[in-house]
Amino acid sequence: xxxxxxxxxxxxxxxxxxxxxxxxxxxxxxxxxxxxxxxxxxxxxxxxxxxxxxxxxxxxxxxxxxxxxxxxxxxxxxxxxxxxxxxxxxxxxxxxxxxxxxxxxxxxxxxxxxxxxxxxxxxxxxxxxxxxxxxxxxxxxxxxxxxxxxxxxxxxxxxxxxxxxxxxxxxxxxxxxxxxxxxxxxxxxxxxxxxxxxxxxxxxxxxxxxxxxxxxxxxxxxxxxxxxxxxxxxxxxxxxxxxxxxxxxxxxxxxxxxxxxxxxxxxxxxxxxxxxxxxxxxxxxxxxxxxxxxxxxxxxxxxxxxxxxxxxxxxxxxxxxxxxxxxxxxxxxxxxxxxxxxxxxxxxxxxxxxxxxxxxxxxxxxxxxxxxxxxxxxxxxxxxxxxxxxxxxxxxxxxxx
Numbered sequence: 303x304x305x306x307x308x309x310x311x312x313x314x315x316x317x318x319x320x321x322x323x324x325x326x327x328x329x330x331x332x333x334x335x336x337x338x339x340x341x342x343x344x345x346x347x348x349x350x351x352x353x354x355x356x357x358x359x360x361x362x363x364x365x366x367x368x369x370x371x372x373x374x375x376x377x378x379x380x381x382x383x384x385x386x387x388x389x390x391x392x393x394x395x396x397x398x399x400x401x402x403x404x405x406x407x408x409x410x411x412x413x414x415x416x417x418x419x420x421x422x423x424x425x426x427x428x429x430x431x432x433x434x435x436x437x438x439x440x441x442x443x444x445x446x447x448x449x450x451x452x453x454x455x456x457x458x459x460x461x462x463x464x465x466x467x468x469x470x471x472x473x474x475x476x477x478x479x480x481x482x483x484x485x486x487x488x489x490x491x492x493x494x495x496x497x498x499x500x501x502x503x504x505x506x507x508x509x510x511x512x513x514x515x516x517x518x519x520x521x522x523x524x525x526x527x528x529x530x531x532x533x534x535x536x537x538x539x540x541x542x543x544x545x546x547x548x549x550x551x552x553x554x555x556x557x558x559x560x561x562x563x564x565x566x567x568x569x570x571x572x573x574x575x576x577x578x579x580x581x582x583x584x585x586x587x588x589x590x591x592x593x594x595x596x597x598x599x600x601x602x603x604x605x606x607x608x609x610x611x612x613x614x615x616x617x618x619x620x621x622x623x624x625x626x627x628x629x630x631x632x633x634x635x636x637x638x639x640x641x642x643x644x645x646x647x648x649x650x651x652x653x654x655x656x657x658x659x660x661x662x663x664x665x666x667x668x669x670x671x672x673x674x675x676x677x678x679x680x681x682x683x684x685x686x687x688x689x690x691x692x693x694x695x696x697x698x699x700x701x702x703x
Contacts, residue, residue, distance in 0.1 A: 304330040304346040305409065306374075310360065312353040313380065315447040315496065315535065318438035320351060320404050325440060327409045333443075337366045344373040347416065350396070351380035351404075354639050355679060357394075358686040364395045375416055377425075379404060381463050385641025387424045393690050402427035403453065406435035429469070434477035439484040446488055448535060449473070449481045451517065452497040457539070459564075460574045460643035461602065461636065464498035472510060478517060482524040492528035492555075493521065500531060500538040501546045514546070518553035532559040537600065540582035547593045558630070560598040561586045566619025567612040570605055575643070580619055587627040597629045598670070603656065604636040604649035613656040617663070624668045631669045633660060635676040638687065648688070649680070 305324050309317055317333070324331045334340045348367055352360045360378070367376055379400035383390040387399035400412060401424065408427055415425050438447045451473045455465035485493055501514060510516075514531075521529045532538050532550045537560040550559060563583040565571050571579060587597035601616055623629035636649040663669035 303413065304332065304342070306340060306342055306346055306348045307331060307333050308348065308350045308352075308360075308363070309333050309335045310350075310352050310356055312356045313351045314445065315438075316351055316380070318440050318443055318445065318447055319436050319450070320349065320408075321440045321443065322437055323404060323406055324409050326406060326435075329409050329413075337363070337370050340367075340371070342371060342374060346374055347413070348374055348376045350376065350378040352378075352382060353380065354382045354637060354687075355683060357382055357690070358683050361394055361686065368395060377412060377416075382640055385463060385466070385639060385645065389640065389690060391423055398423050398425055400425045400427060402429060403433075404436075405430045405433065431471070432474070433471050434474050437477070437481055437484070439481065446485060446490060446493075448494040448496045449478065450496040451478065451513070452499065452502065455498040456502055457499070457577060459576050461564075461605070461639070462498075463639050463641050466641045470502070472513060475510070475513070475516060475520075479520065482521060482526070486525050491526055492530070493526050494530040494533075494536060496535045500536045501542055503539075503541060515549055518549055522553055528555040529553060530556045532556065533598070534560060537562050538586070540578040540586040542586050542589065544589050544593070547589055547595065551593050551595060558596045558598050559590045560600050560632070561590070563587075563599045563619075563623075564602055565605070565612070566601065566616035567608075570608060570612050570616075573607070574605065584619075584623065584627075587623050587629050591627040591629075597623070597627050598632055599623045599629045600632045600634075602634050602636050603673070604652060606636070606638075606644055606647035606650060608650040610653035610655065613650075613653055614659075617656060617659040620663070624663075629668070631663060632671040633669060633673045633676075634671065635673060635680055637680055637683075648684070652677075 307317060307321060321331055350360055364376055375397045377398045377400055378390060378394060378396045383399050384401040387401050390396065390399045404427060411427065412425055433450065433453050454470040456470055458465050518529060518531060531554045533556050540561055540563065547559065561583060564576060566580055568579050587599055590597040599620060601620060603613055603616060620631045624631065638644050638647050660669060660673055
């Protein structure tokens with residue numbers, strides 16, 4: 303039995319973790335990107351992991367695999383499937399839906415379930431107390447992705463799945479050192495880290511409160527000359543302190559820090575169950591600028607129920623950060639994610655004034671993300687999402703008013 307891992311557009315950071323477990327458990331494996339490149343025997347298992355924006359592409363891929371390899375099992379997991387596994391089973395055409403995180407030992411766990419051929423088509427992976435054993439270190443793969451140093455999130459924002467599937471768990475220093483040794487072995491001089499909170503604030507005494515400072519210092523000592531932190535995939539919350547900004551300035555090569563502002567309307571932030579305010583975001587951006595670094599203020603526009611006035615407030619606030627903090631602005635268009643409080647709710651339309659303001663910001667050079675591409679991407683997946691969630695009547699009007 304061999305595992306056939308799909309290499310898609312949205313799983314480049316997670317695929318090596320999955321394969322690492324297969325290697326550790328002694329399972330043969332290979333990677334494919336399209337059905338034409340697959341070499342398989344009956345009994346081999348296709349493993350698909352993906353995010354919501356890639357779901358329509360994966361849906362088509364599954365149909366092709368089913369037609370070409372009818373005797374093989376297809377299993378899908380990842381955040382999209384974990385958020386609503388029954389919906390994934392009903393619409394994607396997979397044989398099994400796997401929920402939770404694929405930690406060490408997941409291959410044997412899933413294989414045992416498949417061999418039983420039971421009626422239960424949803425496989426719930428058990429939550430583990432430690433994430434140390436699963437590393438993205440696989441000889442034979444060209445990429446060694448950033449290391450996940452924290453799983454789970456202390457926030458519970460309505461639009462985000464980071465805090466949905468796992469309690470907050472930190473990787474230990476020993477496991478991080480093992481990763482750094484592997485980077486040195488492979489000749490890497492640049493790396494980053496994955497965490498939903500660059501500097502988590504917690505009263506949990508079991509957490510290593512000095513982990514991040516040790517991490518950045520140890521990474522430099524290991525021979526890494528370009529350490530990136532406080533930017534994707536380790537953005538900072540608006541409660542970042544001057545001390546922590548100083549750590550990034552001291553140890554990291556990036557001269558920008560991304561602040562997750564999300565909205566410029568406190569009313570919207572409250573609806574999203576966001577524990578930060580616009581005042582917090584403005585303070586964070588000011589702190590970054592005072593340290594001689596450049597803040598990148600990250601926003602989402604088009605939240606369900608968001609009014610034209612609330613969109614205007616977000617863009618006005620973004621302009622304020624540009625003027626007073628030298629900020630660069632990133633704006634993304636909202637996409638509903640399975641398993642979140644906003645699952646199945648389509649984005650609000652953008653007002654013509656909001657589009658005009660964003661175009662002006664882009665022409666001025668302060669808007670550094672391609673919001674228009676985000677809208678085009680959503681237009682592609684919108685019909686699929688409506689069918690997936692059976693929410694055709696939820697979307698009112700066009701994306702642009």
